[in-house]
Amino acid sequence: xxxxxxxxxxxxxxxxxxxxxxxxxxxxxxxxxxxxxxxxxxxxxxxxxxxxxxxxxxxxxxxxxxxxxxxxxxxxxxxxxxxxxxxxxxxxxxxxxxxxxxxxxxxxxxxxxxxxxxxxxxxxxxxxxxxxxxxxxxxxxxxxxxxxxxxxxxxxxxxxxxxxxxxxxxxxxxxxxxxxxxxxxxxxxxxxxxxxxxxxxxxxxxxxxxxxxxxxxxxxxxxxxxxxxxxxxxxxxxxxxxxxxxxxxxxxxxxxxxxxxxxxxxxxxxxxxxxxxxxxxxxxxxxxxxxxxxxxxxxxxxxxxxxxxxxxxxxxxxxxxxxxxxxxxxxxxxxxxxxxxxxxxxxxxxxxxxxxxxxxxxxxxxxxxxxxxxxxxxxxxxxxxxxxxxxxxxxxxxxxxxxxxxxxxxxxxxxxxxxxxxxxxxxxxxxxxxxxxxxxxxxxxxxxxxxxxxxxxxxxxx
DNA sequence: TCTGGGGTCCTAGGACCC
DNA sequence: TCTGGGGTCCTAGGACCC
Numbered sequence: 001x002x003x004x005x006x007x008x009x010x011x012x013x014x015x016x017x018x019x020x021x022x023x024x025x026x027x028x029x030x031x032x033x034x035x036x037x038x039x040x041x042x043x044x045x046x047x048x049x050x051x052x053x054x055x056x057x058x059x060x061x062x063x064x065x066x067x068x069x070x071x072x073x074x075x076x077x078x079x080x081x082x083x084x085x086x087x088x089x090x091x092x093x094x095x096x097x098x099x100x101x102x103x104x105x106x107x108x109x110x111x112x113x114x115x116x117x118x119x120x121x122x123x124x125x126x127x128x129x130x131x132x133x134x135x136x137x138x139x140x141x142x143x144x145x146x147x148x149x150x151x152x153x154x155x156x157x158x159x160x161x162x163x164x165x166x167x168x169x170x171x172x173x174x175x176x177x178x179x180x181x182x183x184x185x186x187x188x189x190x191x192x193x194x195x196x197x198x199x200x201x202x203x204x205x206x207x208x209x210x211x212x213x214x215x216x217x218x219x220x221x222x223x224x225x226x227x228x229x230x231x232x233x234x235x236x237x238x239x240x241x242x243x244x245x246x247x248x249x250x251x252x253x254x255x256x257x258x259x260x261x262x263x264x265x266x267x268x269x270x271x272x273x274x275x276x277x278x279x280x281x282x283x284x285x286x287x288x289x290x291x292x293x294x295x296x297x298x299x300x301x302x303x304x305x306x307x308x309x310x311x312x313x314x315x316x317x318x319x320x321x322x323x324x325x326x327x328x329x330x331x332x333x334x335x336x337x338x339x340x341x342x343x344x345x346x347x348x349x350x351x352x353x354x355x356x357x358x359x360x361x362x363x364x365x366x367x368x369x370x371x372x373x374x375x376x377x378x379x380x381x382x383x384x385x386x387x388x389x390x391x392x393x394x395x396x397x398x399x400x401x402x403x404x405x406x407x408x409x410x411x412x413x414x415x416x417x418x419x420x421x422x423x424x425x426x427x428x429x430x431x432x433x434x435x436x437x438x439x440x441x442x443x444x445x446x447x448x449x450x451x452x453x454x455x456x457x458x459x460x461x462x
Numbered sequence: 463t464c465t466g467g468g469g470t471c472c473t474a475g476g477a478c479c480c
Numbered sequence: 481t482c483t484g485g486g487g488t489c490c491t492a493g494g495a496c497c498c
Contacts, residue, residue, distance in 0.1 A: 031484040038480095038484075054483040072484090099480045187478050218490060220477080247486060343485090401482095470497075479488075 001108040001137065001164060002236070004144040005088050005121055008132040008152065010101035011039035014080045015070055017130045018409045026067040030055055033251050033400045034071055042155050071402035079410045080129065087128055091121055096237045102148075104141055106236050118160035137162040141234045142227035145184040146202060150174060175203035175228070185224050190217065202228060242280045242349065248273035249290055249343020252398040257338045262291070263326045264393035269344040270325050271388055274318040275379065277346055278372055283314035285348035287321055289328045292341035306332045314350055317368050318375065321346070322389055383412075 007013060011029035016022045026043035030036065037053045044067055049058055055069065062069060081100045089095045094106035107114050118135035125133050136148025143163050151161040163171060181191035183202050199205055206228035214222035223233040248269040256262055266289060277284055288308045307328045315321060325344055378387045385392070407415035 033482090033484070035483050052483085056482040059482090102480085185478065189477065218477090220490065243487075245487080249485065251484070341484095400484095468498090470495100472495085473493090475491090477488100477490080480486085 001106070001114060001139060002141050002144040002232070003092075003105045003107045003114065003118060003121075004102060004136045004141070004148045005105065005133050006102035006136075006148050006152070007084065008134060009039050009041050010131070011072060011077055012041045013131045014077050015073070015406055017080070018076075019406065022068060026065065027070065028062070028067060029070050029072050030404070031072060032402075033253060034069075034403055035251070038072065069404055071405035073406050073408065075408045075411050076406065080131070083129055084125065084131060087125055088121060091117065094236055094238050097240065104144065104236055107137065115160055115162040115165050118162065119158070122159050133159070135160045137164060139164060139230035140227040140232040141236070142184050142224060143230065146178065146182065149178070149182055172203060175206060176201050178202040180205050183224060183228070185220065190221065193217075242282055242351070243276075244349060246273045246276050246284075246346040246349070247343060248276075249341065250400055251292070251341040252339070253401045254398060255338040255340055256398045257336070259330065259333045259335075261393070261398055262333060262339055262342060263329045264391060264396065265342050265398050266325050266329050266344060267322045267389060267391040267393075268385070268396070269342065270322045271318055271392060272384065273344050273346050274316065274321055275376060275384065277349070278316050278376060281352055282349040283316045283352050284311070284321070284346040285314040285350065286310045286346075287324055287328075288345040288347065289325050289332065290343035290345065291329070291332060291339055293337070293339065308347075310348070314348070316352060316372055318372065319389060322391055326391060
C-alpha cells in the first residue's frame with residue numbers, strides 16, 4: 001500500500017507562508033527569467049491562466065485583475081521542501097522523495113487505517129509548516145498518484161482519497177471518470193494514440209490487454225496496466241541514486257554576442273554543475289557545452305550539444321572543468337552571432353576514487369580535494385558564487401531577469417522580515433536588489449538594511 | 463551439401479516526469 | 481521584446497567480441 005503526498009500549488013504556498021497578505025489573492029510564480037507560469041494559486045487558476053503560460057501574454061491582464069506575480073525563489077522552496085520531507089518521513093520508515101513537493105510513503109502493514117493516517121499527515125504539515133497537501137492512497141504507486149489527482153480535484157474536499165477504501169463499484173466508476181491522460185506515465189503522445197484505439201479512460205486502460213499494448217508501446221505501458229490493476233510493478237526508491245548526468249543551463253537575460261561573456265556565462269554554469277557533482281560524491285569524465293541560438297519561429301530552439309570532450313582522468317575540479325569548457329566555447333564561437341542561452345553537461349559520472357588512474361599521468365594533486373572542499377564550504381555558508389573563478393566575471397550583464405523575487409526568508413539573516421512601527425517590512429525593497437552579488441549583501445553592515453540606502457537595481461557594486 | 467550462437471557497448475531517438 | 485530547467489527509462493540498430 002502506497003501513499004503519495006503532494007503539496008498544493010507548492011511555490012505559491014511557500015510564498016504565502018512568509019507573506020500572509022497573499023492569502024486569498026490570485027498569485028502566480030514565474031520560471032527563471034520570469035518567462036512562464038510554473039505555479040498558480042486556485043484564485044489564479046480561476047482566471048484561466050494555464051500552467052506554463054508565457055508570462056508576457058498575461059502580464060497586462062494580470063495587472064488589471066491585480067494578480068500577484070512572483071519570480072521563483074528556489075532557495076526558499078528547497079528549504080521548505082526539506083522540512084516538508086522530514087515531517088512526512090516520520091510517518092513511515094520507507095519514503096521516496098519524488099520531487100521538490102511530493103513523496104511516496106510505504107504505508108503497508110502499519111496497523112493504522114490508511115485514510116485516517118492520511119488525514120493525520122495533512123494536519124501535521126498544516127500545523128508545522130503552514131503548507132496545504134493532498135494525500136492519495138492505492139495498492140501501487142500509479143494508483144496512489146491517481147488517488148492524489150482525485151483528492152486534488154475538489155479543493156474544498158477532505159484532501160485525502162484512498163482507492164483501497166472504496167467499494168468495487170465506486171472504485172470502477174471513479175476510474176471511468178478519469179481521462180486516460182490523467183494516468184501517471186501517459187503523456188500527450190500516448191494519450192492521443194490510445195484514444196485512437198478506443199481507450200479513453202483510466203478504466204479502459206486498466207481493462208486493456210497488457211500483451212497487445214506491450215507490442216505496440218513497449219514494456220513501460222504494460223507496467224502501467226498492471227499497476228492500475230493493483231499489481232505493484234514500480235518499487236519504492238528509498239535511496240536517492242546519484243545522478244547519471246548533471247546539467248546546468250540558463251537562458252540569458254539578454255542576448256550575448258561577445259566571446260568573453262559567453263565564456264563567463266559557461267564558467268558560471270560549470271561552477272554550479274561542479275558543486276552538484278561534488279555534493280553527490282561523483283567525479284566527471286566527460287563534459288559537453290550547450291549553446292542556444294536565437295529562437296526558431298514560435299519556439300525556443302533546443303540547446304544544441306556542441307563538442308563533447310572526454311577527460312583523460314575523471315575530475316571534480318571546477319578549475320579544470322572550466323578550462324575545458326572555455327576552450328570548447330572558443331572553438332564553437334561564431335563572431336557576429338547572437339546567443340540566447342548556454343549550459344554545461346557533466347557526463348560519465350562515477351563515484352569519487354572508483355576509476356583507475358591514467359598510467360602515464362601523475363596522480364591529481366591531493367590538494368585539489370581540499371581546495372574544492374573549502375570552495376564548497378564558503379559558498380554553502382555565504383551563497384553560491386561568493387568565492388569563484390575570475391573567469392565567471394563580475395558584472396554578468398547576461399544574468400537572468402528576476403524582477404519580482406521574494407527574500408530568502410529562511411536562509412539569509414539579512415532577509416528576515418523586520419517590521420518597524422509605521423514602516424513596511426524592510427525586506428520589501430531589498431527584494432529588488434537581486435542583481436547585487438551576494439558578497440555585497442553580506443558585507444553590508446546591518447545599518448545598511450535601510451531600504452533607502454540599498455543600491456538601485458542593476459547598479460554595479462564595483 | 464553443408465556456413466552458430468551468445469554476448470557487450472555505444473548512440474540516437476522517442477517517450478515520459480516535475 | 482518578452483516562452484524554464486532540470487531529469488529518467490526504453491528500444492533499435494550497428495559495430496564489435498569469442
